[in-house]
Amino acid sequence: MRRFLALYPFGAKPIVRLLLLVALASVSACSSTQFLYNRIDTLIAWYVDDYVTLSREQDKVLRQQLDAFHDWHRQQELPFYIDLLDLVDNKLDSRLEETDVDELASAFQVAADRLRTAALDFAMDLGEDLSQTQRIEFVASMREQQEIWYEERLTLSDDAYYKALQKRFEKNLSDLMGRLEDEQKAAISQHIREFTPMHHLWYEQRSSWTMELQQVLEEQANTWQEPTMTVIESWESRQTEAYLLAYAHNLERTKRVIRDVLNARSAKQDRRLRRSLNGYLDDFAQLAIAP
Numbered sequence: 001m002r003r004f005l006a007l008y009p010f011g012a013k014p015i016v017r018l019l020l021l022v023a024l025a026s027v028s029a030c031s032s033t034q035f036l037y038n039r040i041d042t043l044i045a046w047y048v049d050d051y052v053t054l055s056r057e058q059d060k061v062l063r064q065q066l067d068a069f070h071d072w073h074r075q076q077e078l079p080f081y082i083d084l085l086d087l088v089d090n091k092l093d094s095r096l097e098e099t100d101v102d103e104l105a106s107a108f109q110v111a112a113d114r115l116r117t118a119a120l121d122f123a124m125d126l127g128e129d130l131s132q133t134q135r136i137e138f139v140a141s142m143r144e145q146q147e148i149w150y151e152e153r154l155t156l157s158d159d160a161y162y163k164a165l166q167k168r169f170e171k172n173l174s175d176l177m178g179r180l181e182d183e184q185k186a187a188i189s190q191h192i193r194e195f196t197p198m199h200h201l202w203y204e205q206r207s208s209w210t211m212e213l214q215q216v217l218e219e220q221a222n223t224w225q226e227p228t229m230t231v232i233e234s235w236e237s238r239q240t241e242a243y244l245l246a247y248a249h250n251l252e253r254t255k256r257v258i259r260d261v262l263n264a265r266s267a268k269q270d271r272r273l274r275r276s277l278n279g280y281l282d283d284f285a286q287l288a289i290a291p
Helices: 002-007 014-019 031-038 040-049 056-091 098-128 132-154 158-177 182-192 199-219 225-233 241-263 267-289
Strands: none
Touching: 031 267, 040 056, 056 098, 056 267, 098 225, 098 241, 132 199, 158 182, 158 241, 158 267, 182 241, 199 225, 199 241
16 A cells, blocks of 8 residues: 555645555565564654654653554554455455456555544644644645655656656565566556656645645634644545546556556466565564564
8 A cells, every 4th residue: 555655645644644654564575564563653753753843742642642543553454454465365366357456456445544534533633732833833844745745746757757657566566576577567568658647636736725724723723623624624525527537547557557467477476476465464463463
Protein backbone atom coordinates (compact mmCIF):
# COMPACT_ATOMS: atom_id res chain seq x y z
CA MET A 1 0.00 0.00 0.00
CA ARG A 2 2.78 2.45 0.74
CA ARG A 3 4.23 1.79 -2.71
CA PHE A 4 0.85 2.49 -4.26
CA LEU A 5 0.56 5.74 -2.31
CA ALA A 6 4.00 6.73 -3.46
CA LEU A 7 2.59 6.78 -6.97
CA TYR A 8 -0.63 8.47 -5.91
CA PRO A 9 0.09 10.77 -2.94
CA PHE A 10 -2.90 13.00 -3.63
CA GLY A 11 -5.64 12.74 -1.07
CA ALA A 12 -3.48 11.33 1.73
CA LYS A 13 -3.27 13.74 4.65
CA PRO A 14 0.11 14.23 6.39
CA ILE A 15 -0.38 12.17 9.56
CA VAL A 16 -2.67 9.73 7.78
CA ARG A 17 -0.09 9.16 5.06
CA LEU A 18 2.61 8.23 7.55
CA LEU A 19 0.28 6.06 9.60
CA LEU A 20 -0.44 4.13 6.43
CA LEU A 21 3.19 3.04 6.54
CA VAL A 22 2.17 0.78 9.39
CA ALA A 23 -0.07 -1.14 7.04
CA LEU A 24 2.57 -2.77 4.85
CA ALA A 25 5.97 -1.78 6.24
CA SER A 26 7.11 -2.32 2.68
CA VAL A 27 10.81 -2.94 2.83
CA SER A 28 12.66 -5.36 0.59
CA ALA A 29 14.16 -7.48 3.37
CA CYS A 30 11.51 -9.23 5.44
CA SER A 31 13.81 -9.32 8.48
CA SER A 32 13.60 -5.52 8.49
CA THR A 33 9.80 -5.46 8.76
CA GLN A 34 9.71 -6.13 12.49
CA PHE A 35 12.48 -3.62 13.11
CA LEU A 36 10.59 -0.88 11.25
CA TYR A 37 7.19 -1.77 12.67
CA ASN A 38 8.39 -1.75 16.28
CA ARG A 39 9.86 1.72 15.74
CA ILE A 40 6.92 3.25 13.91
CA ASP A 41 6.05 5.32 17.00
CA THR A 42 9.37 7.13 16.77
CA LEU A 43 9.06 7.62 13.01
CA ILE A 44 5.62 9.19 13.35
CA ALA A 45 6.79 11.41 16.20
CA TRP A 46 9.62 12.67 13.98
CA TYR A 47 7.15 13.23 11.17
CA VAL A 48 4.77 15.25 13.35
CA ASP A 49 7.73 17.31 14.54
CA ASP A 50 8.30 18.38 10.92
CA TYR A 51 4.87 20.02 10.93
CA VAL A 52 4.51 21.51 14.40
CA THR A 53 6.80 22.37 17.31
CA LEU A 54 5.79 20.42 20.43
CA SER A 55 6.67 21.08 24.05
CA ARG A 56 8.27 18.31 26.07
CA GLU A 57 4.96 17.54 27.76
CA GLN A 58 3.11 17.48 24.43
CA ASP A 59 5.72 15.14 23.00
CA LYS A 60 5.16 12.82 25.97
CA VAL A 61 1.39 12.84 25.40
CA LEU A 62 1.90 12.22 21.68
CA ARG A 63 3.98 9.14 22.37
CA GLN A 64 1.32 7.82 24.76
CA GLN A 65 -1.28 8.30 22.05
CA LEU A 66 0.97 6.53 19.56
CA ASP A 67 1.43 3.62 21.95
CA ALA A 68 -2.34 3.17 22.14
CA PHE A 69 -2.68 3.45 18.37
CA HIS A 70 0.13 0.95 17.84
CA ASP A 71 -1.45 -1.54 20.26
CA TRP A 72 -4.77 -1.26 18.40
CA HIS A 73 -3.09 -1.85 15.08
CA ARG A 74 -1.11 -4.82 16.34
CA GLN A 75 -4.15 -6.52 17.85
CA GLN A 76 -6.86 -5.61 15.34
CA GLU A 77 -5.22 -4.99 11.99
CA LEU A 78 -2.26 -7.33 11.66
CA PRO A 79 -4.48 -10.46 11.78
CA PHE A 80 -6.43 -8.96 8.87
CA TYR A 81 -3.19 -8.42 6.91
CA ILE A 82 -2.27 -12.03 7.49
CA ASP A 83 -5.58 -13.13 5.99
CA LEU A 84 -5.07 -10.71 3.12
CA LEU A 85 -1.60 -12.06 2.31
CA ASP A 86 -2.97 -15.61 2.48
CA LEU A 87 -5.54 -14.55 -0.10
CA VAL A 88 -2.80 -13.14 -2.33
CA ASP A 89 -0.81 -16.35 -2.02
CA ASN A 90 -3.85 -18.45 -2.96
CA LYS A 91 -4.62 -16.26 -5.98
CA LEU A 92 -1.09 -16.87 -7.25
CA ASP A 93 -1.80 -20.60 -7.61
CA SER A 94 -3.48 -19.90 -10.93
CA ARG A 95 -3.40 -17.24 -13.60
CA LEU A 96 -4.63 -13.89 -12.29
CA GLU A 97 -7.82 -12.69 -13.92
CA GLU A 98 -9.20 -9.17 -13.84
CA THR A 99 -11.72 -10.18 -11.18
CA ASP A 100 -8.92 -11.54 -8.98
CA VAL A 101 -7.02 -8.27 -9.06
CA ASP A 102 -10.25 -6.34 -8.41
CA GLU A 103 -10.92 -8.50 -5.35
CA LEU A 104 -7.43 -7.97 -3.97
CA ALA A 105 -7.54 -4.22 -4.63
CA SER A 106 -10.88 -3.96 -2.84
CA ALA A 107 -9.51 -5.87 0.15
CA PHE A 108 -6.49 -3.57 0.38
CA GLN A 109 -8.80 -0.55 0.11
CA VAL A 110 -10.93 -1.79 3.01
CA ALA A 111 -7.80 -2.08 5.14
CA ALA A 112 -6.63 1.39 4.09
CA ASP A 113 -10.03 2.96 4.80
CA ARG A 114 -10.20 1.40 8.26
CA LEU A 115 -6.70 2.60 9.06
CA ARG A 116 -7.50 6.06 7.71
CA THR A 117 -10.53 6.32 10.01
CA ALA A 118 -8.46 5.36 13.04
CA ALA A 119 -5.71 7.75 11.97
CA LEU A 120 -8.20 10.62 11.72
CA ASP A 121 -9.34 9.94 15.29
CA PHE A 122 -5.69 9.99 16.31
CA ALA A 123 -5.12 13.30 14.53
CA MET A 124 -8.15 14.88 16.24
CA ASP A 125 -6.90 13.68 19.64
CA LEU A 126 -3.55 15.24 18.85
CA GLY A 127 -5.29 18.50 17.95
CA GLU A 128 -6.91 18.61 21.39
CA ASP A 129 -3.46 18.85 22.96
CA LEU A 130 -2.28 21.65 20.68
CA SER A 131 -2.82 25.35 21.08
CA GLN A 132 -4.62 27.34 18.39
CA THR A 133 -1.27 28.67 17.22
CA GLN A 134 0.11 25.15 16.91
CA ARG A 135 -2.93 23.90 15.00
CA ILE A 136 -2.57 26.76 12.54
CA GLU A 137 1.16 26.05 12.31
CA PHE A 138 0.41 22.43 11.43
CA VAL A 139 -1.94 23.35 8.58
CA ALA A 140 0.43 26.05 7.35
CA SER A 141 3.16 23.40 7.17
CA MET A 142 0.79 21.17 5.21
CA ARG A 143 0.22 23.98 2.73
CA GLU A 144 3.95 24.61 2.45
CA GLN A 145 4.61 20.93 1.73
CA GLN A 146 1.88 20.78 -0.91
CA GLU A 147 3.44 23.79 -2.65
CA ILE A 148 6.83 22.06 -2.68
CA TRP A 149 5.24 18.85 -3.98
CA TYR A 150 3.44 20.70 -6.75
CA GLU A 151 6.42 22.80 -7.82
CA GLU A 152 8.55 19.68 -8.12
CA ARG A 153 6.02 18.08 -10.42
CA LEU A 154 5.64 21.20 -12.53
CA THR A 155 9.26 20.78 -13.57
CA LEU A 156 8.63 17.24 -14.84
CA SER A 157 8.10 16.77 -18.54
CA ASP A 158 5.67 14.08 -19.63
CA ASP A 159 8.61 11.89 -20.55
CA ALA A 160 10.20 12.36 -17.14
CA TYR A 161 6.87 11.56 -15.48
CA TYR A 162 6.55 8.28 -17.37
CA LYS A 163 10.18 7.35 -16.71
CA ALA A 164 9.68 7.95 -12.98
CA LEU A 165 6.59 5.72 -12.95
CA GLN A 166 8.42 3.04 -14.91
CA LYS A 167 11.35 3.09 -12.50
CA ARG A 168 9.11 2.90 -9.43
CA PHE A 169 7.01 0.03 -10.76
CA GLU A 170 10.11 -1.90 -11.79
CA LYS A 171 11.78 -1.39 -8.42
CA ASN A 172 8.75 -2.30 -6.32
CA LEU A 173 7.95 -5.42 -8.33
CA SER A 174 11.57 -6.56 -8.56
CA ASP A 175 11.93 -6.15 -4.78
CA LEU A 176 9.21 -8.76 -4.39
CA MET A 177 9.97 -11.18 -7.22
CA GLY A 178 13.53 -10.56 -8.37
CA ARG A 179 14.94 -9.19 -11.59
CA LEU A 180 12.27 -8.46 -14.20
CA GLU A 181 12.45 -9.86 -17.71
CA ASP A 182 12.32 -7.65 -20.80
CA GLU A 183 8.79 -8.81 -21.53
CA GLN A 184 7.66 -7.67 -18.10
CA LYS A 185 9.37 -4.30 -18.42
CA ALA A 186 7.70 -3.84 -21.79
CA ALA A 187 4.30 -4.60 -20.27
CA ILE A 188 4.91 -1.94 -17.63
CA SER A 189 5.97 0.59 -20.25
CA GLN A 190 2.90 -0.08 -22.37
CA HIS A 191 0.52 0.62 -19.51
CA ILE A 192 2.55 3.50 -18.07
CA ARG A 193 2.17 5.49 -21.28
CA GLU A 194 -1.59 5.41 -20.78
CA PHE A 195 -1.44 7.01 -17.33
CA THR A 196 -2.97 10.46 -16.84
CA PRO A 197 -0.86 12.97 -14.86
CA MET A 198 -3.02 14.21 -12.00
CA HIS A 199 -0.94 16.76 -10.11
CA HIS A 200 -2.87 19.76 -11.49
CA LEU A 201 -6.22 18.24 -10.53
CA TRP A 202 -5.00 17.24 -7.08
CA TYR A 203 -3.36 20.58 -6.35
CA GLU A 204 -6.44 22.60 -7.27
CA GLN A 205 -8.63 20.65 -4.86
CA ARG A 206 -6.02 20.35 -2.15
CA SER A 207 -5.31 24.10 -2.12
CA SER A 208 -8.94 25.08 -1.51
CA TRP A 209 -9.28 22.28 1.08
CA THR A 210 -6.28 23.33 3.19
CA MET A 211 -7.17 27.02 2.85
CA GLU A 212 -10.62 26.36 4.28
CA LEU A 213 -9.13 24.19 7.02
CA GLN A 214 -6.75 26.96 8.06
CA GLN A 215 -9.57 29.50 8.00
CA VAL A 216 -11.65 27.38 10.38
CA LEU A 217 -8.77 27.02 12.81
CA GLU A 218 -8.04 30.74 12.71
CA GLU A 219 -11.64 31.81 13.30
CA GLN A 220 -12.78 29.18 15.82
CA ALA A 221 -10.19 28.79 18.53
CA ASN A 222 -12.45 27.06 21.06
CA THR A 223 -15.02 25.33 18.85
CA TRP A 224 -12.74 24.06 16.09
CA GLN A 225 -13.46 20.34 16.41
CA GLU A 226 -16.77 19.99 14.55
CA PRO A 227 -16.07 22.44 11.71
CA THR A 228 -12.58 20.96 11.30
CA MET A 229 -14.01 17.47 10.99
CA THR A 230 -16.57 18.76 8.50
CA VAL A 231 -13.83 20.21 6.29
CA ILE A 232 -11.69 17.09 6.56
CA GLU A 233 -14.58 14.82 5.65
CA SER A 234 -15.47 17.06 2.71
CA TRP A 235 -12.37 15.93 0.77
CA GLU A 236 -14.16 13.30 -1.26
CA SER A 237 -17.11 15.55 -2.04
CA ARG A 238 -14.69 18.14 -3.45
CA GLN A 239 -13.33 15.73 -6.03
CA THR A 240 -14.33 16.85 -9.50
CA GLU A 241 -15.55 14.54 -12.22
CA ALA A 242 -12.25 15.05 -14.05
CA TYR A 243 -10.30 14.02 -10.95
CA LEU A 244 -12.41 10.94 -10.30
CA LEU A 245 -12.19 9.83 -13.93
CA ALA A 246 -8.41 10.27 -13.98
CA TYR A 247 -8.01 8.44 -10.68
CA ALA A 248 -10.16 5.51 -11.81
CA HIS A 249 -8.29 5.43 -15.12
CA ASN A 250 -4.88 5.28 -13.42
CA LEU A 251 -6.05 2.74 -10.87
CA GLU A 252 -7.21 0.39 -13.61
CA ARG A 253 -3.85 0.66 -15.36
CA THR A 254 -2.03 0.04 -12.10
CA LYS A 255 -3.98 -3.17 -11.65
CA ARG A 256 -3.22 -4.19 -15.24
CA VAL A 257 0.50 -3.63 -14.70
CA ILE A 258 0.49 -5.84 -11.62
CA ARG A 259 -1.63 -8.53 -13.27
CA ASP A 260 0.40 -8.69 -16.47
CA VAL A 261 3.79 -8.74 -14.73
CA LEU A 262 2.73 -11.41 -12.24
CA ASN A 263 1.16 -13.55 -14.93
CA ALA A 264 4.41 -13.42 -16.90
CA ARG A 265 6.58 -14.45 -13.94
CA SER A 266 9.03 -17.31 -14.29
CA ALA A 267 9.29 -20.27 -11.93
CA LYS A 268 12.27 -18.58 -10.28
CA GLN A 269 10.36 -15.34 -9.83
CA ASP A 270 7.40 -17.25 -8.42
CA ARG A 271 9.62 -18.86 -5.78
CA ARG A 272 11.07 -15.46 -4.86
CA LEU A 273 7.59 -13.92 -4.67
CA ARG A 274 6.29 -16.73 -2.44
CA ARG A 275 9.29 -16.33 -0.13
CA SER A 276 8.60 -12.60 0.10
CA LEU A 277 4.95 -13.18 0.99
CA ASN A 278 5.80 -15.89 3.50
CA GLY A 279 8.37 -13.62 5.08
CA TYR A 280 5.73 -10.93 5.62
CA LEU A 281 3.28 -13.52 6.91
CA ASP A 282 5.78 -14.77 9.48
CA ASP A 283 6.69 -11.25 10.53
CA PHE A 284 3.08 -10.13 10.89
CA ALA A 285 2.21 -13.29 12.85
CA GLN A 286 5.02 -12.60 15.32
CA LEU A 287 4.24 -8.91 15.58
CA ALA A 288 0.54 -9.58 16.19
CA ILE A 289 1.27 -11.48 19.39
CA ALA A 290 4.45 -9.70 20.51
CA PRO A 291 4.17 -7.52 23.63
